[in-house]
Amino acid sequence: MAANGPRRELQRDNMELREAIDRRMSVRAFAPTPVADGLIKDMLTQASRSPSGGNVQPWRIHVVNGAATEQLVEAVHGKPAEESEYPIYPEKLWEPYRSNRFRVGEMMYETMGIQRDDKAARYAWFANNQKFFGAPAGLFCFIDRRMNHPQWSDLGMFLQTFMLLAIEAGLDTCPQESWSVYPKTIGNYFDVPDELMLFCGMAIGYRDPDHPVNSLRSERTPVEEFATFHR
Ligand SMILES: Cc1cc2nc3c(=O)[nH]c(=O)nc-3n(C[C@H](O)[C@H](O)[C@H](O)COP(=O)(O)O)c2cc1C
Structure with a gap:
């Protein structure tokens, strides 16, 4: 009996984690319901338990909330896109x-009935x-431009942990590389030191359950196609 106790506990915890992973999705329409600053601070603190090679903890974060x-948004509105400091996708x-x-x-676009030719x-x-x-x-996630690929992957771990914590808190997120085309505007706005480079932004809030875009369930490649087992 005693031996089963902790194991059952572990299984239950795993279930909650799976649920959070499953529920996390990129939410692209939010309710105006405010988010407490303390909640975001707590999630950032907890997300900083994410691993990073050599424990360098390369993430640098700027948060905006409410009026900020x-x-x-007003400061960026209507500005022409600049150039991202990194190629978002390979050519x-x-x-x-x-x-x-x-x-x-x-x-x-299908969820919203927007046709392919409706540019x-x-x-x-x-x-x-x-x-x-x-x-x-x-939030905006920056990294010291002298960092290498491994430190960029550390950012991913940090951001995913944050997004799962958001789910636990009843919140939703959308990671956004699209902010990376405003490196100067965003960098100047927060007066970040020159060595910091903008990776991405992330929307944080409570999802609008009625907006059609939030009905999107993105697909995944079957495990057989991306993993090879050697026995
Ligand atoms: C680093 C990163 C940047 C992303 N940038 C954008 C973005 O700028 N705009 C957007 O609508 N979605 C963005 N996404 C969301 C992806 O499109 C989404 O994660 C993917 O389609 C899988 O869907 P899911 O997040 O709902 O599971 C980004 C995702 C990641 C991880």
């Missing part, structure tokens, strides 16, 4: 990655990125 979000993405990317885009509607929708999709809060 509105001010930032001429190849298969199967190209189709993966294409497919999720098509599925997303104006697609462009208008895309601009919502720079409004954090209506989320009352957001």
Whole structure:
């Protein structure tokens, strides 16, 4: 009996983690419900338990919330895109990655009935990125430009941990590389030191359950296609 106790406990915890992973999705329409600053601070603190090679902890974060979000969105509004400081995708993405990317885009516009040739509607929708999709809060993730690929992967671990903690707190998120095309505007806005480079932004808030875009359930490649077992 005693031997079974801790094991059952572990299994239960695993179930909760699976549920959080499953529930996390990129939410692209938010309710205006405010998010407490303390909640974000607590999630950042907990997310900093994420591993990083050599424990260098390369993430540098700027948070906007409430009026600060509105001010930032206003400051970026109407500005022409600058150049991202890193290539978001490799040039001429190849298969199967190209189709993966294409497919999720098509599925997303389909939820809203936006046709493939309706460039104006697609462009208008895309601009919502720079409004954090209506989320009352957001963050920007920077990294020292002298860091290498391994430290960039550390950022991913930190951000995913944060997004799962958000689920636990009843919140939703959307990670956003689309902010990376405003490196100067965002960098100057927060007066970040020159060595910091903008990786991405992230919308944080409570999902609008009624918006069709939030009905999107993105697909995944079956495990047999991306993992090889050697026995
Ligand atoms: C680093 C990163 C940047 C992303 N940037 C954007 C973005 O700028 N705009 C957007 O709508 N979605 C963005 N996404 C969301 C992806 O499209 C999404 O994660 C993917 O389609 C899988 O869907 P899911 O997150 O709902 O599971 C980003 C995701 C990641 C991890």
